[in-house]
Amino acid sequence: MSSLLISSESTNEVVLKFSDASANRLHSLESTVGHVCVLGKARTGKSFLLNVLAGRNGVFQVGNEGTVTKGVHISEKSVSLDSKHAVRLIDVEGMGDKGDDYDHSLALPVLATSDLILFNFKGQPRTKDVIKELEILIHIFERVIKEKDNQKALDEKRSKLFPTIILVLRDWTCSPAYTREKYLSEIFDEKDAKVKKILQSVTRIDACFLPPPADHTMISRHSELPLRDLNDDFRNSLNGLKQQMVNYLIQPTGTLLSSPMRTSGVFLGAVKLICNQLNENSLHIPSLVESIEATELRTAVANVTDIIRGFTPLQLPTETCVLERELEHRMKTAMSHFQEATMHLSNQRTRQKEEDKLRIDILRLNREVMRENKDSIEKVLSRQSQVQLREFGSLMLSLRGWDYDLNAVKREVAKQRQCFISGLLDCARNKRFLRQTGSSVDESTARKLLPIEKYLNDFDLNATNEVQACETEIARKREIKRKQEIEEEQRRAAEYQRKAEQEERRKRELEAQTRALSLQSRAQPTSYRSRDYDYDNRMMGEQFMVVGYHPIFGPAVINVPQSFGPGFYSY
16 A cells, blocks of 8 residues: 655645655654655556556556546555565656646655656657656756755765666567667767756666556456566566666665665655745755754664664673673674664764764663673672582581691681682583683682682681681680690699698508507516416406517507417517
């Protein structure tokens, strides 16, 4: 389907009406497409030509009787010329029915902004007929350059007002030997004044020959010939026309107001500006160019922003070097799109400022992503570090015994430090923000791979505290043991002293008893009889003390029953 873009109800005083509703509907359908318009006399099959280019019937209304197209219509969907290039087709009301002023005013907005112009001719037109229809370009060009600023702008940029024009000669029946180069050389005699003015206003002119699409009987049966009934010669020539269009669309247009790199939104905005200026009888190309390029810059920036947002979300955390490469690739992609979309702009200084600003914005976004990735990495490493520090603390508690020497504790701390680094590396590998490395990585390599400086400092601080605690605990228990040994030694010394005193006291008592008995025995000597044990009955049953002195054991006192008699002992 197509939408009405420009209309005008008056033929005396032409007032163009731009359809904002159609523009809003078409604004965001496609991104970057070319725009191709078709001009020609009324009732010569322009709409049919556009339908066969679109590859489907009904895109533009056609009819066998009377003029069907009123105003300017644009296709709602883009038309693919090949696998890489698409265009929007624009159908302009046929010329010759409402006067030159009407035709010129209606065609000027799309002629000046289109990327390619097709002039439709029926049959084998004579040279003067072709030049007469192309005089619309001369009239529009002279109308534009009346303004000195417009002529100056064209001269400064060495630009043309109109892009490439292809003369489409329909129902061509001449010999294949009659080439388009020969035809163009016959039509455009550079000595002719009108031809000179035409060539002065356009970028280049080419031609295409299309044979009849079907026999006359088949055409007369339908108000619009079905595409399935097109003959092979017409299809082949039509493909040749599409290839010509592609070849010219990929080349710079050489005009100030058109560019194949524009989006539909920019194109429609430019058409609207020209319509408004024409209604005010003041077409000013420099201001148009400035407004159009400003719109193009804004659109290019918006498109780049959409491209950046359209990238696949990054899985964070990820390896820093991989993330840097991905962000750099995305930045190059976005900036390449911006440069491609704005390289045709005339004001390169403004374009460069916008590019620098856009680059700064993208770098800021990249820094935010890098900061977010760093925070994610640190969050993961922090959790892993806390877990390993708790395990390390539990292990160190078991090393605070007195039976562990300090050197063994320090060796265990060094071992646990390497295990701490390995644990952080394993966690980073599992979370996929560290490339696969060997199981044994030294500390310097680990510091280069991951931001573990902070966590190693925490470990070293805890390790120092734990070693000091172990040293203190070992020293405390050793002091307790030393005190216990001293107390035991003092207890033993006191016990020995006590026993010595007791022995001394017993010795003194024994000596005292010995002296007493000795004195007693001297005062009362013991009487006993002969060895036949005949002694006094008075002494029977009584005991007496025998005091002696042993050469080894010293003095001895023995209580002996007297009934044994004095003869029992002898010294």
